[in-house]
Amino acid sequence: MTDARIRISRRALIGGLASSAGLLLSGCNEEPPTYGNLLRMGDNLTYSAQRLLLSRTSLAREYDRAEITSMPAIGTVDPTQGKAGDQYAAVMRGDFADWRLEVVGSVGQPKSFSLADLKRMKSRTQVTRHMCEEGWTAIAEWTGVPLGAVLEAVAIRPAARFVEFHSFDGLADSVDLVDAFHPQTILAYGMNGRDLPIPHGAPLRLRVERQIGYKSLKFLRRIVVADRFNDFGKTGSIQNGWAWHVGI
Numbered sequence: 704m705t706d707a708r709i710r711i712s713r714r715a716l717i718g719g720l721a722s723s724a725g726l727l728l729s730g731c732n733e734e735p736p737t738y739g740n741l742l743r744m745g746d747n748l749t750y751s752a753q754r755l756l757l758s759r760t761s762l763a764r765e766y767d768r769a770e771i772t773s774m775p776a777i778g779t780v781d782p783t784q785g786k787a788g789d790q791y792a793a794v795m796r797g798d799f800a801d802w803r804l805e806v807v808g809s810v811g812q813p814k815s816f817s818l819a820d821l822k823r824m825k826s827r828t829q830v831t832r833h834m835c836e837e838g839w840t841a842i843a844e845w846t847g848v849p850l851g852a853v854l855e856a857v858a859i860r861p862a863a864r865f866v867e868f869h870s871f872d873g874l875a876d877s878v879d880l881v882d883a884f885h886p887q888t889i890l891a892y893g894m895n896g897r898d899l900p901i902p903h904g905a906p907l908r909l910r911v912e913r914q915i916g917y918k919s920l921k922f923l924r925r926i927v928v929a930d931r932f933n934d935f936g937k938t939g940s941i942q943n944g945w946a947w948h949v950g951i
């Protein structure tokens with residue numbers, strides 16, 4: 704590591720500690736959200752360090768198709784059993800023809816997209832390594848529409864800072880606009896050249912390749928663009944003991 708890099712990471716460290724102690728510099732867009740909880744300082748550390756050390760568009764490594772591995776389905780694999788189970792079952796029975804992705808919030812033109820609408824938009828295919836917090840990794844190919852293209856289509860407002868995702872199984876999470884507009888952040892409807900299988904999040908899941916696996920929410924139903932940070936209470940990662948920002 705060069706001297707300059709060491710200085711940067713020390714600054715990231717100090718910045719992370721300061722902000723987690725509640726000393727947020729007002730008006731600084733590089734600061735992560737704060738929840739006034741010292742136990743969450745790891746969020747600030749990984750957030751500051753990644754934002755300082757990696758360029759906004761540096762890409763997660765991509766692999767060849769020949770390197771694809773098998774991938775277990777983890778967490779919710781059958782959303783018909785969950786909170787909005789009946790609604791999921793209804794759209795699943797129709798092969799997701801009646802499913803819609805609602806995109807609302809701090810936007811000029813709220814829209815609701817069918818799967819066909821999303822498939823007609825710009826698409827990106829990427830072979831990446833999924834890293835689960837439980838310790839396993841897997842390589843798969845994902846095809847979808849860049850989240851940035853969807854956000855442009857709804858004309859997000861200048862005050863917007865976060866993009867929130869809501870799933871059929873009740874989970875919710877968010878990313879900042881750096882991750883939202885990152886070229887590898889896609890709303891995936893395809894996996895390994897086929898439609899996204901139900902256990903892996905059909906009909907649409909998020910892929911956030913520069914963060915750990917649980918950020919890539921499956922079974923999406925709604926996206927809300929927000930000006931302020933929301934921890935989603937019991938349905939969010941934070942109150943479940945998981946970090947909000949988990950850069951890899």
Ligand SMILES: Nc1nc2c(c(=O)[nH]1)N[C@H]1C(S)=C(S)[C@@H](COP(=O)(O)O)O[C@H]1N2
Nearest residue numbers: 775776777778779835870903916917920921
């Ligand atoms: N809606 C929803 N999204 C989710 C989960 C979940 O339980 N529900 N599990 C997360 C975790 S911990 C991982 S590792 C990946 C697993 O994706 P996979 O089932 O395709 O392997 O999805 C993430 N997204």
Ligand SMILES: [Mo]
Nearest residue numbers: 835836916917
């Ligand atoms: Mo995971």
